Amino acid sequence: MSSKKPDFPEHFLDNVGKPLKKSVLLNGYSNFKIGGKADYFFEATSILELTKSILLAREHSFPYFIIGAGYNLLFDDDGFRGIIIKNNVKGITKREKEEEIEALAGTPLRGLIQFSIDKGLSGFEFLAGIPGTVGGAVFSNAGAFGNSIGEFLKNAEILNRKGKRVKVKRDYFEFRYRHSVLSEKYDVFLRAVFELHQGDKEEIKAHIEENLEKRRSNHPPEEVACAGSYFKNPVLPDGERVSAANFLDKIGAKDMRVGGAAVYRGHANFIINKEKASAQDVLRLAKELKGRVRERFDIDLEEEVIFLSAGSSTP
Ligand SMILES: Cc1cc2nc3c(=O)[nH]c(=O)nc-3n(C[C@H](O)[C@H](O)[C@H](O)COP(=O)(O)OP(=O)(O)OC[C@H]3O[C@@H](n4cnc5c(N)ncnc54)[C@H](O)[C@@H]3O)c2cc1C
Structure with a gap:
């Protein structure tokens, strides 16, 4: 637990008018279903709560990170040393x-x-x-x-x-x-x-149904824990953007696994939490995939999924 600023929760309550939650498990806030505890957590339901909580964190130099629905995020096994602010301001x-x-x-x-x-x-x-x-x-x-x-x-x-x-x-x-x-x-x-x-x-509606059908053919179904395409599609030296999955397929990605993390059988650019994967499992698997693609094709894949390390902070 961060003890650098023990009075921060009190200031938060005074300024934002709602209490911070302490020691919140992050695995429920990312579709990867991975992540340890954040020191503090706040769910903003109005623009005023959202802006006040961020301004207060900045004013106190308290590490913070804003999240939406967590579909493109990988949280650290050690959680987050600061406050996660979930934006639930909708309309x-x-x-x-x-x-x-x-x-x-x-x-x-x-x-x-x-x-x-x-x-x-x-x-x-x-x-x-x-x-x-x-x-x-x-x-x-x-x-x-x-x-x-x-x-x-x-x-x-x-x-x-x-x-x-x-x-x-x-x-x-x-x-x-x-x-x-x-x-x-x-x-x-x-x-x-x-x-x-x-x-x-x-x-x-017909166009939407067509698009959903295309997705169903190779994307994991909703209940699979993942964060979408893991890598961005790379650009070739001639400027053409090509599918990362093609390269991943060719290095045998679909058979690869590290701990509980595995590449989805239906699409080589999806890393999934197959069985109680840790963030480290996912990161090690991603590193291995990148290394093999670099070795065979001289292409550097760049992550699309955002990894939030426990000690990082929004500048
Ligand atoms: C099965 C599956 C399929 C997917 N398919 C696609 C696809 O086809 N195309 C595609 O582009 N993506 C795809 N994704 C990825 C994901 O759905 C998108 O990136 C989505 O936009 C993430 O939204 P989120 O609210 O969950 O963001 P989060 O994962 O919560 O956050 C992502 C980033 O956005 C930042 N952020 C969120 N809200 C704010 C804000 N208000 N102000 C500033 N920063 C903010 C966060 O800090 C974080 O850095 C897929 C994911 C899954 C699981």
């Missing part, structure tokens, strides 16, 4: 302009898709089957089938490093393949306006 509204939707960062992607179907708005069909929140998706510019969420973001509100809530436009995020500026600037993403286009409800 969707339709804007005056017909094609626009505004969503808070903690809104589940599933809700966002359903809302757009109900309003007959097309664009988010590619998101069907990607689990998590709007915040997590914007952080990594989540995507599939050639589309990514950043393309549809018109403007947003963030809490910047100076502690100010500011409005920013799409360009601010510098969206690229599985990348946004949030991972460099450590702003907190609060809400966004997305611009879609009018569509036919039945066509939107």
Whole structure:
């Protein structure tokens, strides 16, 4: 237990108006179902709670880390020496302009898709089957089938490093393949306006069902503990982005396992928690996979899954 700042929980209660939870097991907050105890845990249900808790942690130089639904995260076996702030601030509204939707960062992607179907708005069909929140998706510019969420973001509100809530436009995020500026600037993403286009409800639903069917053919079913594709698709020297799974397949990844962590049989780029895996099992397996791909193809795979080590802190 971190004892560096014993008065932090009291300050937290005074400022945020709700108590911190102590010694919380993180394995329930990541779809990998792995992770030891965080010293402190707080679930924010309003933007005010979210911003106050982050500003307080920053003010006290108390290590913190913000999470959405934990579908792209691997927690450490030793948990986290600081406070995990779970963003559960959700809500969707339709804007005056017909094609626009505004969503808070903690809104589940599933809700966002359903809302757009109900309003007959097309664009988010590619998101069907990607689990998590709007915040997590914007952080990594989540995507599939050639589309990514950043393309549809018109403007947003963030809490910047100076502690100010500011409005920013799409360009601010510098969206690229599985990348946004949030991972460099450590702003907190609060809400966004997305611009879609009018569509036919039945066509939107059919397109979604088609996408879900494609996923079912090679992605693990919902109950499998994992965090999606483990590695980003690499770029070849000629600039072409190619599937990481192809290289992983060729090095025999699907037969590989370390402790309780294994590569999913149906897709070589998914590491799964097969049987009480530890974070160390997953990391060792990932290292082995990377090493073999480098050795055989001279390609450096980069992790898409985010590992939060116990002693790290958001700068
Ligand atoms: C079966 C499966 C399939 C998947 N398929 C895809 C896919 O096709 N395409 C794809 O792109 N991803 C895919 N993923 C990965 C995952 O669903 C996405 O990355 C998703 O966007 C994660 O959202 P989350 O809320 O769970 O984020 P988390 O895992 O909780 O967090 C991820 C990162 O986002 C940051 N973050 C979260 N909220 C905020 C915020 N409000 N402000 C600032 N930073 C924030 C966190 O600090 C963390 O660094 C898949 C995962 C699984 C398990």
